[in-house]
Amino acid sequence: MKTEPNHKEYNEYVEQITPKHNLCKTCIYAFLIGGGICTLGQCLMQWSMNMWQFSKEDAATFVTIILVFLSVLLTGLNWYPSIVKVGGAGALVPITGFANSVAAPCIEFQKEGQVFGIGVKVFTIAGPVILYGVFTSFVLGLIFMILQKVGLA
Amino acid sequence: MEKIEQKGIQSILFNEPPCILSGASVVGKKEGEGPLKDYFDEIIEDAMFGKDNWEEAESEFMKEACNLAITKSKVDLKQIRYLFGGDLLGQLIGTTFGISALKIPFFGLYGACSTIGEALSLGSITISSGAADYVLATTSSHFASAEKQFRYPLEYGNQRPLAATWTVTGSAAFVLSKDEGDILVKGITTGKIMDYGIKDSMNMGACMAPAAADLIYQNLKDFQIKPDYYDKIITGDLGKVGQEILFKLLKDNGVNIERNHMDCGIEIFDDTTQDTHAGGSGCGCSATTLAGLIMNRMSSRKWKRVLFIPTGALLSTVSFNEGQTVPGIAHGVILERR
CATH class of the missing domain: 1.20.5 (Single alpha-helices involved in coiled-coils or other helix-helix interfaces)
Structure with a gap:
């Protein structure tokens, strides 16, 4: 073409016209979803301490196991991506996000075998x-x- | 008069133009729920197409599209001398396993989402040169196999940016012939790699828009025509962001195509109900829209002349991780109703 922008001009122009998610809205959703997951964890902790007289340390382990289990279950049902779509980092930063990032490659790469599929690729994200x-x-x-x-x- | 005439610096005019004898499109469920649903030949509800994994499913889409296009053309399989095709997957496994049963001499192409433009261009040159009477051109893409190869496993949660596009699940195939068919391939303009230094692989419209703009500019220059020579100038998968950039880049060069431009990526999905963001993408996007909507509009005499420009973002996860940019390419095919 006769007139072409240089790389810097073009990148600036693209940056300027590319639509972005509403930061305020995404922050509120992240707070609500992330806060919800943490509240669930706290409830489980209190409950286990009251119910079974768990020590604080044992209760924390119990909460971790339950949250990871729930996340893996929701990943398997393909519901977790929908939660992240709304909650963003609010759903990715808690341990549930970590569990999702391990479970997802297991499901996806299972077709490539136990060793070269799951074995090699299980931690590609985590x-x-x-x-x-x-x-x-x-x-x-x-x-x-x-x-x-x-x-x- | 020569059968093939060189025009300008990047174009060819076919004085005995090859024809698109038949086209067939086979798409997935989401595409089958979109605005173009009535134009596709087959809508497959099962994303796995009865197969064991995404890659085999993609091959099955291609196999189905090829068989359908051959059946529609009524040409004997043995008469098809060459097959030009490709897809997005490494080593073109979508195509390899999709076409192996056809036993047609094969040229494998990689042009990212512009593949069908490349296949139609090379197929037309082959026919026009007298090397074949019939040629098959095909391509495919699959949302799940593309996500798996280029991004994340499907079940992994992440937020897609608003500029992101949605890979079309589907395949299209075309039988080109020497002189049978209503739609002629009048000429081609072959794109060169265009790189304006964009590194954001989630904004492919911005990566490809310069390639499309350059191709349109060169096409008009090589043939010494104005944009209104065409009833439609149709790009592959620029999406909403890419379309805006395309208009601006061309305007800066004194070319206005806003009146007759269409983008297959914008047409194939409805963002408000299908949550696809900037539009559709993938090899299947432009190819299935050509076999569906575009051929329909041309055959029903709504459009006479179309400049069809599939666009590709030449993205590799390796070069991306190594800090390279995402270059774009576009291939222009001039279609004209007889």
Whole structure:
């Protein structure tokens, strides 16, 4: 063409005309859905502590197991994507989102076999979270140990 | 007079134009609920098409479309000398397993969502050069196999941006012939790779609009015509965002196509009821719209001349992760009713 924008101009123009989700609305939905999941967790915790006299630590483990189970179940029924569509990060950040990110590849790649399908691809989405989560804990632990040795902590 | 005449720098005029003898479209449930539902030959409710996985399902769509197009053309299978086809999947597995039973000599093409334009172009050159009397051109895409390859597993939850498009599940096939059929392939304009530095793979309209704009501009220049020479200028899958950009890029070059432009991606779904955002995409989008709506409009004499321009975003997950841009391509085919 005779007149062509340079890359910078074009990117700026595209940015300007591309429609975006309403930030305020998505934040409210994320708060409600994320808050709902956390409230459910808190209720389960209180309930298990009152019902079965669980210690706080045991109750937290119990809540984790139940939330992960529910998320995997909803993923299997293909309902979880609908929840995320509305709730966004509110549904992805809690442990339910993590469970969804592990269960989804299992379902999708099961056709490629137990080893090369599920085995290889189970952590394609969750892998980075696990790797850098563990690595960050290691670094923080190291810093804490050094501070302890020099008597600062 | 030469049978094939070079025009300008990117175009060809066929003085003995090949014809589209028959076209067939087979689409999925969502497409079958969209605004173009009455124009498709077959609507398959089962996204798996009775198969074991998404990839085999996509092949089955293609197999069905090819068989249907051949049946409609009434041409003996043995008379079809070449098959030009491709899809979005790695190593073209959608096509390979879709057409293997046909046993037609095969050229595999990768042009992302512009594949049908490429197949029709090469098929027309082949016929016009005298290398074949009949050629089959086909392509397919499947929402689930495309999501799996390019994005996330289907059950993984995420929020799609408003500029995102929805991959069409469906396949179309066309039998081209030397001189039978109402719709002629008068000429072609072959696109070059256009890259304006967009890295957002969820905004493919913006990646492809420069390719479409450049192709339209070059087509008009090569044939020394004005946009109103065509009843319709039809792009593949730019969507709403891409269409707006296309108008602007062309306007900056003194070309206005707002009056007679149509985009298959915008036509194939209804965003308000189907939640598809900017429109449809995928190889199947432009191909099934051509076999359905466009051929219908041309045969019923509503449109005489159409510039059909499937557009493709040449996206790879590898180059994307390595920080590369998403280049676009477009292939123009001039269709004219006899």
